[in-house]
Amino acid sequence: MPRYAQLVIGPAGSGKSTYCQNVYQHCQSIKRTVHVVNLDPAADHFEYPVSVDIRELISLEDVMEELKLGPNGGLIYCMEYLEENLEDWFSEQMEDYIDDDYLIFDCPGQIELYSHIPVLRTFVDQLKRWDFNVCAVYMLDSQFVSDVTKYISGCMASLSAMVQLELPHINVLSKIDLLPSKRDLDKFLDPDARLLLGDLNQQMAPRFARLNQALAELVDDYSMVNFLPLDITDEDSIQFVLSHIDNAIQYGEDAEPKARDHDPDGDDGGGF
Ligand SMILES: Nc1nc2c(ncn2[C@@H]2O[C@H](COP(=O)(O)OP(=O)(O)OP(=O)(O)O)[C@@H](O)[C@H]2O)c(=O)[nH]1
Ligand SMILES: [Mg+2]
Numbered sequence: 001m002p003r004y005a006q007l008v009i010g011p012a013g014s015g016k017s018t019y020c021q022n023v024y025q026h027c028q029s030i031k032r033t034v035h036v037v038n039l040d041p042a043a044d045h046f047e048y049p050v051s052v053d054i055r056e057l058i059s060l061e062d063v064m065e066e067l068k069l070g071p072n073g074g075l076i077y078c079m080e081y082l083e084e085n086l087e088d089w090f091s092e093q094m095e096d097y098i099d100d101d102y103l104i105f106d107c108p109g110q111i112e113l114y115s116h117i118p119v120l121r122t123f124v125d126q127l128k129r130w131d132f133n134v135c136a137v138y139m140l141d142s143q144f145v146s147d148v149t150k151y152i153s154g155c156m157a158s159l160s161a162m163v164q165l166e167l168p169h170i171n172v173l174s175k176i177d178l179l180p181s182k183r184d185l186d187k188f189l190d191p192d193a194r195l196l197l198g199d200l201n202q203q204m205a206p207r208f209a210r211l212n213q214a215l216a217e218l219v220d221d222y223s224m225v226n227f228l229p230l231d232i233t234d235e236d237s238i239q240f241v242l243s244h245i246d247n248a249i250q251y252g253e254d255a256e257p258k259a260r261d262h263d264p265d266g267d268d269g270g271g272f
Helices: 016-029 060-067 071-084 086-094 119-129 142-146 148-165 193-203 206-222 235-248
Strands: 003-009 035-038 050-053 102-106 132-141 169-174 227-229
Touching: 003 016, 003 119, 016 035, 016 102, 016 132, 016 169, 016 235, 050 086, 060 071, 071 086, 071 119, 086 119, 119 132, 119 148, 132 142, 132 148, 132 235, 142 148, 142 169, 148 169, 148 193, 148 206, 169 235, 193 206, 227 235
Parallel strands: 003 102, 003 132, 035 050, 035 102, 132 169, 169 227
Antiparallel strands: none
16 A cells, blocks of 8 residues: 655745644544654744654754855755665654555755755655655745736746656645735636736836746646645635645545535646
């Protein structure tokens, strides 16, 4: 039997750890077991019980002090150290989690990790060899929908992670509770390339028209850049996101089919 994993990624401060905490609590309330793994060597405190903690292997503070590295260089060093220790330290930690266990990996927010540094890809490949079904959960702060140019840059960062990791990929728009209005939200959840292009052209100088066209086509071609809204103040919203992810990794396939509550259109909306 496989094991299951979510790799929770996305820019710094996008709400990854908060998401992990809320999914953990939600699962507790519905009597479902999940384990949260901290992969952020810079994290200082957690609102969820940490099942495995990278800081027991290496801490950012020590690396910065001993190797005289800054926070970003130090983080990369820590992650590469984890990569070197996948077969021993990490493999030992994973031994406790067997058939059907469900792990949620809370990752650091450095964007380099998702664009051009291969550590997470190596990590994911190892999880797959250990028979994990893995899904990338890309968190984007909903403040990105306040401006179409920000939004397109968020989409590109997510696409870059998707191309690098080659995993089932779900984009989540976090912090929906902080949006002053949800009126225009739909057009960002499931973007229409032509509308996007119109908005981009309106905001940017004419010399960017061809670039905008290419970006809009890219979003359209992949037809994968869509987002699930997450309002952590609403249990149904958490369950909605979780059920899409479960579906992507075929969790609970043998169980009774789950009702897709909170999905007014009845469509998938997932980005993979
Ligand atoms: N209101 C609200 N605040 C949120 C939500 N998600 C995160 N936050 C706040 O946003 C800040 C950053 O959240 P984190 O969960 O630490 O974000 P992160 O992605 O783990 O950040 P890094 O690990 O530093 O990359 C914290 O102050 C959270 O309380 C949300 O859904 N709603
Ligand atoms: Mg975090």
